[in-house]
Amino acid sequence: MASSLDAHLRSECGNDPLKQQVAETIRNLAGAAVKLRNKIIAGGDGMGQARGGTNAGGDVQKELDVIADRVFLEAAEASPLAYFGSEEQEGAVALKPDASLAMAIDPLDGSSNIETNVSIGTIFSILPVDEEHRADPSRVFRQKGSRQLGAGFFIYGPQLLLVMSMGNGTHVFIFSPGFGGFVELKTSIAIVDKANEFAINASNYRHWDQPIRSYVDDLLAGSEGPRERDFNMRWVGSMVADCYRILLRGGIFLYPGDGRKGYAKGRLRLVYEANPVAFCIENAGGKATDGTTSILDIEPEGLHDRTPLVFGSKREVERVARYIADPSALAERSPLFGKRSLFRA
Numbered sequence: 001m002a003s004s005l006d007a008h009l010r011s012e013c014g015n016d017p018l019k020q021q022v023a024e025t026i027r028n029l030a031g032a033a034v035k036l037r038n039k040i041i042a043g044g045d046g047m048g049q050a051r052g053g054t055n056a057g058g059d060v061q062k063e064l065d066v067i068a069d070r071v072f073l074e075a076a077e078a079s080p081l082a083y084f085g086s087e088e089q090e091g092a093v094a095l096k097p098d099a100s101l102a103m104a105i106d107p108l109d110g111s112s113n114i115e116t117n118v119s120i121g122t123i124f125s126i127l128p129v130d131e132e133h134r135a136d137p138s139r140v141f142r143q144k145g146s147r148q149l150g151a152g153f154f155i156y157g158p159q160l161l162l163v164m165s166m167g168n169g170t171h172v173f174i175f176s177p178g179f180g181g182f183v184e185l186k187t188s189i190a191i192v193d194k195a196n197e198f199a200i201n202a203s204n205y206r207h208w209d210q211p212i213r214s215y216v217d218d219l220l221a222g223s224e225g226p227r228e229r230d231f232n233m234r235w236v237g238s239m240v241a242d243c244y245r246i247l248l249r250g251g252i253f254l255y256p257g258d259g260r261k262g263y264a265k266g267r268l269r270l271v272y273e274a275n276p277v278a279f280c281i282e283n284a285g286g287k288a289t290d291g292t293t294s295i296l297d298i299e300p301e302g303l304h305d306r307t308p309l310v311f312g313s314k315r316e317v318e319r320v321a322r323y324i325a326d327p328s329a330l331a332e333r334s335p336l337f338g339k340r341s342l343f344r345a
């Protein structure tokens with residue numbers, strides 16, 4: 001019998017009291033995810049419908065965004081958390097004043113997919129709360145992603161999965177209705193280094209900067225281009241699902257900044273989307289950047305900051321950085337390809 005989430009969390013914590021609090025929070029989140037999954041399965045026509053409002057990032061709020069926010073806020077209230085920062089709420093919510101942890105959350109990732117019955121998810125990031133944060137709570141969610149104590153995401157798909165890391169490998173758990181909880185599916189995932197698939201919303205091609213266009217052009221040229229091999233493309237529209245696929249079989253995900261109004265830093269949010277995904281990816285041996293800088297090294301200015309995001313197989317993510325950092329090499333690129341080793345597969 002595979003080991004349970006509970007047993008895994010106990011083994012990760014040892015006698016470390018802070019880790020035990022992180023584990024308790026993850027346990028509560030897992031309970032909330034099962035609750036939300038049951039609501040999703042029960043359905044009802046209204047879940048994908050707009051509620052007539054927008055969230056702090058300006059996205060139209062769907063019914064299920066708000067239900068998910070409520071379900072996870074309840075779980076947060078039962079956890080050792082001092083603050084709760086959500087995509088669906090303007091400011092951080094103060095919880096237990098003396099608690100040592102804070103959590104940032106995207107309660108429902110992939111909102112545009114709700115009514116189409118495509119996988120959606122919940123993404124969470126658990127951070128420490130120090131004395132400096134109690135003195136100035138506005139700084140709680142301005143901590144770098146490298147300070148995360150635990151992070152992960154749930155996928156509500158054909159299976160209910162939890163992908164999570166407490167800094168010691170990235171592990172996957174599946175909800176087993178028979179067992180009545182989550183059991184281990186994969187332990188210490190290692191992302192393969194060679195990418196064969198890429199994920200990007202190519203409808204934005206005309207809005208991208210030249211380095212991103214050139215990178216994607218070279219992927220599309222396949223065996224007839226400088227990479228001298230073919231690549232497959234996937235874009236689910238729910239980052240959690242794209243991320244899980246990359247954890248399993250490698251590849252690269254890009255949501256770069258682009259020329260559309262409000263998209264200079266892309267669409268994804270640093271604190272509750274990019275940071276937790278980067279934490280899981282890097283703990284699985286992959287890499288996550290904003291194109292050049294490690295996501296986990298970026299100091300957020302606020303809870304809802306956006307960031308360009310590139311993550312996946314390490315070598316491929318590093319290759320994107322070379323396209324961005326060396327535009328002169330791009331200008332010199334031979335139309336016959338292959339003259340510059342920089343861009344070869």
Ligand SMILES: O=P(O)(O)OC[C@H]1O[C@](O)(COP(=O)(O)O)[C@@H](O)[C@@H]1O
Pocket residue numbers: 059087106108109110111112201237238239240267268
């Ligand atoms: O519709 P686009 O521009 O392709 O964006 C899709 C991306 O936006 C997201 O849906 C953003 O998350 P939310 O649904 O939480 O706003 C990602 O899951 C996904 O990768």
Ligand SMILES: [Mg+2]
Pocket residue numbers: 106108109110239273
């Ligand atoms: Mg999201």
Ligand SMILES: [Mg+2]
Pocket residue numbers: 065087106107108109110111
């Ligand atoms: Mg969301």
